[in-house]
Amino acid sequence: MSLSSISRRHFIRNTSLAFGSLMLPLPKGPAKLSFSTLGCPDWDLPEILVFAKKNGYQGIELRGIKKDMVIPESPWMSADMLGQTKDMIKQSGLKVVGLGSSAQLHHTEPATADKHLAEARQYIDLAAALGCPNVRVYPEKLTEGGDKQATMKLIGERLLMLGDYAKARKVNVLMETHGELLYAKDLEQVLSSARHSNVGIIWDVVNMWVKTKESPASVYPILKPYIRHVHLKDMVWDGDKFNYVLFGKGVAPVREAITALQNGGYKGFYSFEWEKRWHPEIAEPELAIGAFPQAFRSMTGTV
Template sequence: MASPIHHNENGTSRRDFLKTTIVSASAVAFGFTMKKKKAPRLSFSTLGCPKWTLEQVIQTASVNGYQGVEFRGLEGELFLPKRPEFSSAVSDTVTKFAAKDIKICGLGSSAALHHADAATRAKNLDEGKQFIDLAHKLSCPYVRIFPNNLPKDQDKQQTLNLITEGLLELARHAKESNVTVLLETHGDLVYKDDLVQVMKNAEHPNVGLIWDIFNMWSVTGETPATVFPALKKYIRHTHIKDAIKNGDKFDYVFIGKGIVPLTEAIGALNSSGYQGFYSFEWEKMWHPEIAEPELAFPDYPKSMKKYFS
């Protein structure tokens, strides 16, 4: 005959109490506690809303439950210091974002580090430094730089060395500002081994990586399971987008509607304890034919839920 279940004055049975106690004790013994998993931090890039005002950007982020915004231009101007919101009125911009508890989580510069020509190189490095100074004023942690297509008339190793040297120069500029310079997986610099070489040689507290999952996978075919273990120690930020194959090119679609291996990539990030932003990069600036931001930005937080269920 089964023993009766005894309840205390709070309605908890002795059996349930013992079970909870045993599980809790086991958790402590093995060095972990039962904590609720943090919700992912979502942001969007203003590349997706090239005609919007600052107020529209903030309002959309707030209404749709975003925690951050990544600025890649404003109202069509990519060089942010030209805008009053990021120069004469920068303190007002900081106040407006703080009022909505939204983080400016990244600034996307156009600084490209693959150029060998001295004048061109100096101009790009100067832009990177101006963006670092602006990020410091905004309490923004990251500035994005990139290479595009590596010069065909230049030795590849020489180009990788230039990118490495540029990263370190910008990192030294950023050292006192708590800003980290992030190399985006972009253009021809998307192969795992090349990225690992650059990141190892540019190892610095103020250097990191933006993992643009689509940019890499669509060119190299390397799966997230292959590239993530090699790159995870450098990844500070991510760009999320989805696409379908259309002949020899890709067409962007809403998250979860395409063939990009996002489940594998986001699963790897989440399992690793990644705490950075999952930033929606809807490339409306470069592809005006894709859906309007009024449709794309509200969809993203809803579509991302299934990757964290």
């Protein structure tokens, strides 16, 4: 049976049975936990929601559903299915805390730039329809055109443009610390030029640290005004390269970052980003994603 042919009653009834069979309540600890679906590339949306609730998460971050990396093109987000999808998410008791676009803000070639901005707007529209608060975008390259300062200025201008578009739809545009925009001083320059009520960042702690070696404790005061969402993972060094490991089993300064966030009054989600889609050799999602909540709470003393 194709997805579009599932009757509403059958869809909702089966989903209700799946969630009703889970007796474990969500933990009431101070931290809100989510995971990115980058970590479970073979799971369909019902599997994602059931696993998240069963394993103590409060939210999910959509970055691909099975083969569909462009979330607005997933059958679950089609006009025919969106209402049923929203019902299923509501019944799960979970929150979709972010949609991960691939939109990049650094491009100087007009047609390419327009394509990426159109993707960002498409995700913002979908987030508004889902009641999802955040859409991720990338800064990406700083020297593609040979002028770093001009590119940083361009990224800031596009954040402001998307912030205006998102504000009208009650959504936030969050730039991930990613690509070549990783050093705190560069991030501060871009973000201070793009101050907007609906613009912020996703602080990917490991993305920054493996490149810059700036300590989270020193970075946090600079980034604090802009942090709306956090990505966590862990790793070990293999020469000058690194390998991902289960959370809490590596050498990344994640405890330092979490301590800074908690002491600074951060109230957003901590989202586990297990890059299984890009690194199929790493541990299966049942193990890695399943282990994160307990590892996080053990690390932070909130078990």
